[in-house]
Amino acid sequence: MPMPSENPRYILENANTIAVLGAHDDPARASHYVPAYLHRMGYRIIPVNPMRAGEVWWGEVVCADLSECRVKIDIVDVFRRADLLQPHLAEILAMQPRPTWVWLQLGIRHDAFADTLRGNGIGVVQDRCALADHQNFGLGRKSMPA
Numbered sequence: 001m002p003m004p005s006e007n008p009r010y011i012l013e014n015a016n017t018i019a020v021l022g023a024h025d026d027p028a029r030a031s032h033y034v035p036a037y038l039h040r041m042g043y044r045i046i047p048v049n050p051m052r053a054g055e056v057w058w059g060e061v062v063c064a065d066l067s068e069c070r071v072k073i074d075i076v077d078v079f080r081r082a083d084l085l086q087p088h089l090a091e092i093l094a095m096q097p098r099p100t101w102v103w104l105q106l107g108i109r110h111d112a113f114a115d116t117l118r119g120n121g122i123g124v125v126q127d128r129c130a131l132a133d134h135q136n137f138g139l140g141r142k143s144m145p146a
Contacts, residue, residue, distance in 0.1 A: 004123035015074035022079035023047035031079035042142030
């Protein structure tokens, strides 16, 4: 299976559903305002936060972990410190179907984690902000398929 493109513009243009690992309800935190922005831009956002499981954000029930995501996830957007990523590796690899990409937000880089994901056919973006990239690429709002 060929590796999916790791070009951030391509990813944002081709993704529809994003699971946000470490989503937060505080509007001042990037883990809230980035997915809120992406939701306004037409992406389906599945928030993942064990402390808020069962609440509804962006029209979706907050999942306790990635295993609760019951829809095909295009991107797992990660808002977790690099030193906390390793336990999520098995969780991501167990997803069925697996996500096409894992996006580590600005300031998050873990090369061994990324290499393992790539070795399993999952594209990885590290240390980039999806909101800033979306705006810088001038992508605008997604049109939803009919």
